[in-house]
Amino acid sequence: MSRETFMSLANELQPALQKKITNWRKTIQTVAELFGIGEETLCILIREVCHGIKKLMLKKYIHLPYGNELEQNVSGFAKRGMPFCVGAIDGTHIPIIAPTENPADYHNRKGWYSAILQGIVDHKMCFTDIYVGWLHDARVLANSDIYILAEHRQGGYLYAREHSGNINGLEIPLYLIGDPAYPLKNEKRIFNHRLSSARIIVEHAFGRLKGRWRCLLKRNDININTVSDVVVACCVLHNFCELHGEQYPDNWDCPQECVERPVANNREDSVSAVSIRDALLTVV
Template sequence: MLKATTLCTRLMQLGVSDRRMWMLRRPQGAVFWTNVLENFTADQWRQHFRMSRTTFEFVLQLVERSLRRKSTNWRKPLEPHRRLAIVLWWYATPGEYRTISCLFGVGLLTVCTLVHEMTMNVFKRFISLPRGEALQNTINGFAERGYPLCAGAIDGSHIPIIAPQEDAAAYYNRKGWHSIVLQAVVDHNFCFTDVYVGWPGRTHAARVLSNSPIFQMAEENSGYLFPRENSRIVNGVEVPVHLICDAAYPLKKWHMKGFTNHQALTPQQRLYNY
């Protein structure tokens, strides 16, 4: 067997050491940022990113450390502001990965990876059930609208998709088109505080809920989704802080829905439902 030094010498003599690294140059990404985005008006910025430039800079300050990457001998990493812009552009527009890849001058896989990483590791810090002071502010917000001890409203929405090749019928919803189900909780300001998505469009809302992390969290905590000390005793009955929902969902200690059997409701029950 050849020794390592001998092998290296032979390879150098064969010219293997002259192997060059290949990399596709995409200068248009930097051009797009400096010549186009920087010259966007306030309306154009909001139209394409669904937020103001000030909000963009604010979000960048919060996540910049998470977006920084070390430089290597292979290439310089993308700047944090460009990483954030790529993902927000994908969120805000119906553009394909391929389109955004060309626009920002990065690889197709880079766009896909950025969207996945930032969704899983960065943006989830902005979408979380209220706690502490935020929880009290949410309860107060719903109370001002006439409903006490509420920490959010939960419901589902259908996201249109192209019919999949396998088991397409499972995705064909009651509205007459193919979709996946998005279950979301919003606070008194209509801001998302919990998101769960991925079930086929034909799946009933109650089944989606029973398989979601928020359901497991509440059931494993003896039926309390929020701290029990925030509960209130009303006419001898403990009323925990809870979510509100429509009739498609089950009635739970942490999950309140309106009265059913609408044909036989009293005026007070109708008012409660409203």
């Protein structure tokens, strides 16, 4: 990030990270410039920075859109061919060292250990909701705050019903798009094409996230209890950079296998979900 953006970040984190100069200790920043930082101290600093980002910045930079933000988001997805859509949801693997407890919960189908980052992004590739969980992916979704929120809302809607639209007399709630879970039939090819074109935005967001914060690319050997904080901090910093207009060079892109996504479990669509999808077929 640019120096200007970095200083803005430092100012936001100052209340959580600023050290006091005493008769016994100068600030860590001064000592680092003169002597470097030891590994143990570095680990402590990483935890402190991640904690500070979560405490001071998480709710500010990662939240579901409401008001004008919601209208702009829905309009943005409508321009991509998906009316009434409020976000794209997907997951990606974060490589980790094999944990000592319950390692099987983290062992993925590729033969290595990982945590799963489930993310929802808006039309500008900024995260609006994140959840870090362990395998299998169905448990990640079922345990995520966004799933619990929707389940407890009236009718299972993510947003209140006054935000719903209408197609041919059928109420269409604001919805999230993900992988298509139905067979590809001729009458659905155009719909599937536009769905794919709209939902690819979440894949691009994951690519930029890992391209910027390379610690999410290779195996992370930190304590498993700290992995979630590191991932959350990187997601917040991703939004911070995007909202500050930081450039993202193409040569930062990582190979596609580095952003490998979890395999979704095929489940039966509910009757209401099928009806909504079929109604959307008439307008997209």
